Amino acid sequence: MLEKSYTLPCGQTLTNRLVKAAMTERIAGANHNPNRYHFKLYETWARGGAGLLLSGNIMVDRNSMESAGNVVLEDDRAMDKFQEWTRIATAGDSQFWAQINHSGRQTSRLVNMRPVSASPVQLHEKGLYGKPRALTEKGIQDMIQKYRTTARLCMEAGFQGIQVHAAHGYLLSQFLSPITNRREDDWGGSLENRARLLLEIVRAVRSEIGPRKALSVKLNSADFQKGGFDQDESEQVAGMLEKEGIDLLEISGGNYESPSFLLNDQNGVRESTKKREAYFLDFAGRLRTKIKTPLMITGGFRSRSFCEEALASGDTDFIGIARPFLVSTNFAADFLSGKLEQVELPQLKPSPAFGLMSEGGWYAYQISKRLSRGKEPKMNLGAFHAVSHILWHETKKSMAHRLLG
Numbered sequence: 455m456l457e458k459s460y461t462l463p464c465g466q467t468l469t470n471r472l473v474k475a476a477m478t479e480r481i482a483g484a485n486h487n488p489n490r491y492h493f494k495l496y497e498t499w500a501r502g503g504a505g506l507l508l509s510g511n512i513m514v515d516r517n518s519m520e521s522a523g524n525v526v527l528e529d530d531r532a533m534d535k536f537q538e539w540t541r542i543a544t545a546g547d548s549q550f551w552a553q554i555n556h557s558g559r560q561t562s563r564l565v566n567m568r569p570v571s572a573s574p575v576q577l578h579e580k581g582l583y584g585k586p587r588a589l590t591e592k593g594i595q596d597m598i599q600k601y602r603t604t605a606r607l608c609m610e611a612g613f614q615g616i617q618v619h620a621a622h623g624y625l626l627s628q629f630l631s632p633i634t635n636r637r638e639d640d641w642g643g644s645l646e647n648r649a650r651l652l653l654e655i656v657r658a659v660r661s662e663i664g665p666r667k668a669l670s671v672k673l674n675s676a677d678f679q680k681g682g683f684d685q686d687e688s689e690q691v692a693g694m695l696e697k698e699g700i701d702l703l704e705i706s707g708g709n710y711e712s713p714s715f716l717l718n719d720q721n722g723v724r725e726s727t728k729k730r731e732a733y734f735l736d737f738a739g740r741l742r743t744k745i746k747t748p749l750m751i752t753g754g755f756r757s758r759s760f761c762e763e764a765l766a767s768g769d770t771d772f773i774g775i776a777r778p779f780l781v782s783t784n785f786a787a788d789f790l791s792g793k794l795e796q797v798e799l800p801q802l803k804p805s806p807a808f809g810l811m812s813e814g815g816w817y818a819y820q821i822s823k824r825l826s827r828g829k830e831p832k833m834n835l836g837a838f839h840a841v842s843h844i845l846w847h848e849t850k851k852s853m854a855h856r857l858l859g
């Protein structure tokens with residue numbers, strides 16, 4: 455089934471069920487535009503033939519980036535660069551959609567000492583992330599306009615769809631979670647209020663892109679934090695998004711304090727899922743009985759046979775895969791053709807001193823130093839090298855952002 459095409463509610467057809475999930479590239483210079491490194495990276499992925507390539511998160515505001523190397527799309531000054539990027543990524547049969555995001559409190563201090571969020575609730579890692587300010591009513595209205603503007607510019611750039619990032623603890627996820635949203639106005643409190651910003655943004659994006667372009671949302675199945683956004687609430691939000699007529703719902707989970715989207719170890723998940731590859735599949739099965747929106751599950755898929763099983767079960771319509779795209783330049787083509795049955799990823803255990811930095815650094819290195827330069831990944835990269843790479847890379851990008859951006 456992996457090779458079977460699928461027509462979305464908007465009428466667009468994806469040629470197969472394999473999706474390259476969003477992976478932040480962090481290779482933009484101080485102007486935050488796509489450059490020759492993005493072009494090379496997506497030229498490689500376009501050759502692979504996945505039905506859909508999701509961009510790494512494109513930020514709607516240069517004051518709120520998850521990395522100083524992010525692409526930002528706020529105006530049309532570098533439209534030719536964005537058009538070149540979409541032309542390259544769609545040279546084969548893949549569609550190319552923009553994932554749009556605002557990092558809220560998960561903005562590093564190197565980028566912004568006083569980011570905005572739903573409420574002034576700081577991340578546990580206070581050294582890396584500043585205390586956020588709560589958005590004012592005007593700030594919220596401006597935020598909706600920022601997403602609207604970026605969505606309009608994405609269409610001009612030639613993206614065939616938009617994915618609104620509402621997962622992984624970024625701004626929209628901060629509004630959804632009762633831990634980070636302590637507001638007492640129309641944007642906080644009840645789930646209906648906490649979901650209001652996401653729904654307003656979805657409506658604004660749809661009104662910019664029209665009914666024939668694809669609109670997707672990436673949503674957490676849960677934050678996996680006590681008192682946080684949970685599976686019952688996620689199910690209800692999925693129902694609200696179905697009513698908005700979105701074309702694809704991607705399911706993930708976790709945030710910077712509980713990074714279950716990268717680790718198969720979330721609390722409260724049924725044992726059956728832990729034994730299986732794809733850790734959000736049980737939740738999707740539950741969702742499937744409630745909503746008709748096309749579903750994509752991302753996280754943990756490693757074998758072709760399991761992808762086939764998941765599709766055949768009907769619990770998911772698309773298979774979202776991220777890290778395996780960084781261990782071989784031919785991953786998608788080999789996986790789709792059946793030449794590759796099982797992907798092996800390096801075992802990078804989080805260390806007490808550096809947490810997930812060795813994991814993050816390892817994959818960031820493959821993007822910035824290898825694939826975006828047309829090279830095969832460096833599989834024997836050690837944890838120390840990976841951590842020093844990410845520290846130096848982010849410092850350099852942040853300095854450039856501050857001095858020249």
Ligand SMILES: Cc1cc2nc3c(=O)[nH]c(=O)nc-3n(C[C@H](O)[C@H](O)[C@H](O)COP(=O)(O)O)c2cc1C
Nearest residue numbers: 475476477478510511715752753754775776777817
């Ligand atoms: C290097 C890297 C960058 C990522 N950047 C993003 C991102 O920009 N947006 C997003 O939604 N998820 C991002 N993710 C999460 C992936 O999309 C995906 O949810 C996660 O890696 C689990 O899928 P996998 O097990 O197939 O890797 C990133 C993951 C990695 C490894």
